[in-house]
Amino acid sequence: MITSAIIPRPLARLPWRLIFLVAGIALFGLMVLYSAAGGSSHPWAIKQGAVFLFFLGVAIGMSWLREATVKAFVFPAYVVIVLMLIAVDLLGFAAKGAQRWIDLGPISLQPSEFMKPAIALTLARFYELLPAGDVRNWRGIWPALALLGVPAFLILVQPDLGTCIMVILCGVTVMFLAGLPWWLFAGPAAAIAVAAPIAYSMLHGYQRKRIDIFLDPESDPLGAGYHIAQSKIAIGSGGIWGKGFLNGTQSHLDYLPEGHTDFAFASLAEEWGLVGGIILIVAFGLVVRWGMKVAANGRTRFAQLSAAGLTACIFFYASINLMMVMGLAPVVGVPLPLISYGGSAVMTVMLCLGLLMALERQQRTQSRAG
Amino acid sequence: MKHVRFTNAHQSITFSRRMMLVSGAQAAIGAMLIGRMGWLSVAQNQKYQLLSESNRVQLIPVPPRRGWIIDRNSKPIAINRSSFRIDVIPQQLEKGRDVVGEVAKLIALDADSVDRVRRELKESRGFRPVQLAENVTYEQYAAVTVRLPDLPGVQATRGFSRFYPDGPAVAHLVGYVGSANAKEYEKENKNPLLLIPGVKIGKQGLEKTLEPYLRGTPGGQRVEVTAGGKLIKELDPKPDRSGQTVQLTIDQGLQQFAARRMGDQSGALVAMDVATGDILAFVSMPAFDPNSFSEGIGRTEWKMLSGDDHIPLLNKVAQGLYPSGSTIKPAMALAFLKQGVDPQRRVVCNGGYQIGNRYFRCDAVHGSMDMHSAVERSCNTYFWATGLITDPEQTTEMVNYLGYGQEFDLPIPTQRYGTMPSPEWLEKKYHRKWQGYDSANTSIGQGYVLINPMQLAVMPARLASGKLLQPQLLLRGPRKPIAPLDVNPEHLEIVRKAMASVVNDHGTAVASKLPLDGILMAGKTGTAQVFRLGERGHQGAWALRDHALFIAFAPADKPKYAIGCIIEHGGFGASAAAPIVRDSMTYLFDQQKALAALEPLEKQWGGTLAERNARLLGAFKNATSAGT
Numbered sequence: 001m002i003t004s005a006i007i008p009r010p011l012a013r014l015p016w017r018l019i020f021l022v023a024g025i026a027l028f029g030l031m032v033l034y035s036a037a038g039g040s041s042h043p044w045a046i047k048q049g050a051v052f053l054f055f056l057g058v059a060i061g062m063s064w065l066r067e068a069t070v071k072a073f074v075f076p077a078y079v080v081i082v083l084m085l086i087a088v089d090l091l092g093f094a095a096k097g098a099q100r101w102i103d104l105g106p107i108s109l110q111p112s113e114f115m116k117p118a119i120a121l122t123l124a125r126f127y128e129l130l131p132a133g134d135v136r137n138w139r140g141i142w143p144a145l146a147l148l149g150v151p152a153f154l155i156l157v158q159p160d161l162g163t164c165i166m167v168i169l170c171g172v173t174v175m176f177l178a179g180l181p182w183w184l185f186a187g188p189a190a191a192i193a194v195a196a197p198i199a200y201s202m203l204h205g206y207q208r209k210r211i212d213i214f215l216d217p218e219s220d221p222l223g224a225g226y227h228i229a230q231s232k233i234a235i236g237s238g239g240i241w242g243k244g245f246l247n248g249t250q251s252h253l254d255y256l257p258e259g260h261t262d263f264a265f266a267s268l269a270e271e272w273g274l275v276g277g278i279i280l281i282v283a284f285g286l287v288v289r290w291g292m293k294v295a296a297n298g299r300t301r302f303a304q305l306s307a308a309g310l311t312a313c314i315f316f317y318a319s320i321n322l323m324m325v326m327g328l329a330p331v332v333g334v335p336l337p338l339i340s341y342g343g344s345a346v347m348t349v350m351l352c353l354g355l356l357m358a359l360e361r362q363q364r365t366q367s368r369a370g
Numbered sequence: 371m372k373h374v375r376f377t378n379a380h381q382s383i384t385f386s387r388r389m390m391l392v393s394g395a396q397a398a399i400g401a402m403l404i405g406r407m408g409w410l411s412v413a414q415n416q417k418y419q420l421l422s423e424s425n426r427v428q429l430i431p432v433p434p435r436r437g438w439i440i441d442r443n444s445k446p447i448a449i450n451r452s453s454f455r456i457d458v459i460p461q462q463l464e465k466g467r468d469v470v471g472e473v474a475k476l477i478a479l480d481a482d483s484v485d486r487v488r489r490e491l492k493e494s495r496g497f498r499p500v501q502l503a504e505n506v507t508y509e510q511y512a513a514v515t516v517r518l519p520d521l522p523g524v525q526a527t528r529g530f531s532r533f534y535p536d537g538p539a540v541a542h543l544v545g546y547v548g549s550a551n552a553k554e555y556e557k558e559n560k561n562p563l564l565l566i567p568g569v570k571i572g573k574q575g576l577e578k579t580l581e582p583y584l585r586g587t588p589g590g591q592r593v594e595v596t597a598g599g600k601l602i603k604e605l606d607p608k609p610d611r612s613g614q615t616v617q618l619t620i621d622q623g624l625q626q627f628a629a630r631r632m633g634d635q636s637g638a639l640v641a642m643d644v645a646t647g648d649i650l651a652f653v654s655m656p657a658f659d660p661n662s663f664s665e666g667i668g669r670t671e672w673k674m675l676s677g678d679d680h681i682p683l684l685n686k687v688a689q690g691l692y693p694s695g696s697t698i699k700p701a702m703a704l705a706f707l708k709q710g711v712d713p714q715r716r717v718v719c720n721g722g723y724q725i726g727n728r729y730f731r732c733d734a735v736h737g738s739m740d741m742h743s744a745v746e747r748s749c750n751t752y753f754w755a756t757g758l759i760t761d762p763e764q765t766t767e768m769v770n771y772l773g774y775g776q777e778f779d780l781p782i783p784t785q786r787y788g789t790m791p792s793p794e795w796l797e798k799k800y801h802r803k804w805q806g807y808d809s810a811n812t813s814i815g816q817g818y819v820l821i822n823p824m825q826l827a828v829m830p831a832r833l834a835s836g837k838l839l840q841p842q843l844l845l846r847g848p849r850k851p852i853a854p855l856d857v858n859p860e861h862l863e864i865v866r867k868a869m870a871s872v873v874n875d876h877g878t879a880v881a882s883k884l885p886l887d888g889i890l891m892a893g894k895t896g897t898a899q900v901f902r903l904g905e906r907g908h909q910g911a912w913a914l915r916d917h918a919l920f921i922a923f924a925p926a927d928k929p930k931y932a933i934g935c936i937i938e939h940g941g942f943g944a945s946a947a948a949p950i951v952r953d954s955m956t957y958l959f960d961q962q963k964a965l966a967a968l969e970p971l972e973k974q975w976g977g978t979l980a981e982r983n984a985r986l987l988g989a990f991k992n993a994t995s996a997g998t
Contacts, residue, residue, distance in 0.1 A: 132381050177389060296389055
């Protein structure tokens with residue numbers, strides 16, 4: 001918060017440190033897109049910049065939302081999004097192919113993106129309404145599982161494994177923070193750990209090969225492992241200081257596939273090196289830490305849980321992409337928000353941030369009032 | 371489940387505790403990401419930098435120029451000619467369109483070559499270009515070049531091709547070059563150089579054995595390319611290094627002369643410098659034209675060559691094996707002398723000799739023979755009789771020591787070195803005892819005796835020099851000091867005198883005296899029976915006729931050169947082989963005189979070697995096309 005006589009009060013009350021941080025990340029992203037286009041603001045950087053500015057405005061506007069208003073809209077919004085997901089699945093079924101968006105003329109809506117913040121809000125609202133005594137009961141578990149399971153399933157059949165995983169992770173984080181019993185989380189985790197090797201041994205040859213390639217992409221550098229192998233080459237060849245702005249060879253000579261979308265971080269790391277990569281990771285870390293603080297300072301249970309869930313959404317967005325790009329996770333098609341070209345991720349993250357800013361403003365005004 | 375009441379207070383404690391847990395996990399994941407990135411970009415930086423460079427920079431190999439092969443006087447034997455070539459890349463051919471036929475029409479390619487191209491296209495590896503035509507004229511090259519956009523898969527380039535000015539005369543010496551086949555490609559660990567059209571490697575002869583020297587190192591145009599193969603920019607090129615020039619001991623003039631002098635006969639001739647062991651001529655005739663082999667030989671020509679009973683595809687110098695016939699006699703004489711036989715000892719030749727229950731017939735009734743006259747007039751009876759009173763093991767040892775049956779250290783791919791039979795060898799090979807008739811056969815160079823033409827030159831060279839000469843083909847190769855022969859010089863003198871008499875007194879080759887003043891040649895004729903002992907077939911069917919052999923050195927008193935020659939089925943050594951050796955020897959002393967002698971002969975045969983070869987191929991082509 002900047003306190004100055006010159007700046008009008010409403011503006012001064014905005015969380016400027018966060019806004020600068022986010023704008024800084026976005027600017028870094030624009031530079032990566034500028035370089036990936038061969039040193040041109042066309043076709044990506046300028047468009048991406050416009051999208052970012054638009055959603056930054058939306059987020060700042062959202063920061064004046066009151067918690068009560070948000071709460072009122074949570075369940076209706078959830079229902080609308082689930083209906084849209086069903087519509088998308090039906091469209092996909094009719095078109096006999098993957099379908100992820102609803103075409104609305106100039107813009108296309110990707111309902112699964114809205115589901116990421118929506119699931120955090122919905123579950124937060126559910127646990128707020130649930131009496132404390134029921135949290136460790138069956139009554140505290142099955143509705144949450146249903147609220148989470150239905151959209152997760154609908155997204156999975158689109159099919160969009162990456163988004164599905166993210167929605168589940170956001171939901172699970174909220175459920176975990178809501179105080180559900182330990183065994184609910186430890187049990188499935190242990191079961192997966194035990195079952196994975198058994199399942200692996202029961203897989204068909206080609207399925208097993210896919211897993212092998214994920215574990216060791218260099219074993220098939222021209223086939224399925226190509227993306228990860230080239231991405232690792234881009235990151236690894238950047239070294240500490242990188243090859244310099246506009247000097248990345250992996251990205252400019254098209255060896256790095258999707259160098260401006262899912263693998264934008266590899267483009268970035270190639271030109272800016274370890275230093276650039278760490279700066280970006282730390283910047284995301286600061287954004288997440290800010291969000292977690294908002295959650296910790298939440299006055300209501302809804303504020304606490306939803307802030308944590310929205311922050312988790314941002315966290316998972318970035319970390320799944322980074323793990324994927326660095327060869328720590330399979331390629332599931334999750335972009336790096338604010339860096340990768342594409343409006344959906346920017347929209348989702350800015351919606352999350354807008355809601356977080358709104359919650360943060362409530363805290364301040366309430367604390368001031370109190 | 372324990373029914374402890376979960377209150378709001380519990381809830382808020384749980385929340386803050388779990389918040390710490392979640393934050394911690396997030397921080398841990400962040401730290402892991404930074405660690406992973408550090409691992410990739412610092413610890414493994416070198417590995418990935420290398421991979422990134424090998425992505426970025428591609429090397430388009432530039433083939434080196436093949437090294438020349440030159441003779442001892444720096445005259446060219448194998449050189450490179452600038453040439454135009456047209457290739458087809460099978461992968462880029464349009465399906466259902468006969469581009470090969472179109473180009474063939476455009477440059478008037480003969481049916482034979484089209485046949486070969488289609489055959490090679492069928493066996494090709496897709497990305498590897500197949501040669502359509504090599505050494506096309508500039509007009510043909512231009513005709514294809516202007517139509518290139520309309521001819522997918524066709525490639526017209528300038529390059530170099532191998533050229534052998536002497537053609538067949540040097541065929542078996544240098545061999546030929548050709549594109550690498552799949553096996554050679556695998557053998558060189560898939561050397562990408564071998565896939566470039568126009569790159570030829572040695573397939574036979576010196577071209578094959580000297581490959582490491584002749585090839586040179588390929589250069590490369592280093593280029594930056596995109597993943598899609600689009601060229602972005604050219605980087606500094608890596609220059610190629612031409613192959614080394616290899617200088618042979620061969621005298622190109624003599625090589626060519628001897629090849630021409632053989633006419634249409636089938637045979638081999640090797641000439642050596644007696645001082646050094648340098649091989650001056652290495653001739654095997656008739657021979658293929660290495661120029662047409664290097665261009666990819668047509669089916670008709672191949673058929674003609676492989677069907678010829680004079681076996682032009684066989685390197686007779688290195689791989690031909692023949693009975694030595696009487697050319698063994700000087701060596702035999704030396705062996706006898708070493709074992710204490712008195713050169714004055716006389717044997718009466720009544721026209722034959724009885725050994726056991728078999729009567730061996732001599733060529734004539736020679737009367738009383740001593741060693742000198744027995745060599746001079748090639749009396750078998752003397753050698754049969756003397757062979758029986760000496761130790762066959764020791765005799766063989768001496769003949770072998772002089773070169774027969776020996777393998778030499780020469781850069782030729784395959785060398786057969788024949789047999790010098792001895793009692794020990796016979797026991798090992800045929801499990802039987804040495805008999806009197808074995809001694810008799812061996813002492814006149816028949817029976818198990820098999821020698822190759824190289825040995826036919828080494829033997830007189832060693833006798834002439836008294837040194838243990840080793841034949842040499844590379845002028846600048848490493849040389850070992852030459853040891854003197856471990857024989858009595860007086861004995862050598864006796865043998866040399868007898869050989870001089872063969873040509874100059876009353877011997878078997880008096881018709882082949884050198885037409886030079888003051889230079890005498892010493893020699894020994896040989897006639898090797900091909901068909902059956904006792905039946906002398908110097909007339910009748912060509913393939914049943916005897917082989918004619920002649921070994922010689924000159925000047926007789928101060929030897930400088932030695933020559934060995936075999937003419938397959940030539941009849942008497944004196945009549946077929948000796949004149950060729952005489953003329954070749956003459957060439958070494960007086961080129962004008964030798965060439966003047968050759969001219970009327972070639973006229974009689976119907977033109978020079980090249981002219982006759984061309985005519986032969988033409989006739990064969992007509993005959994095959996008429997037949998089909």
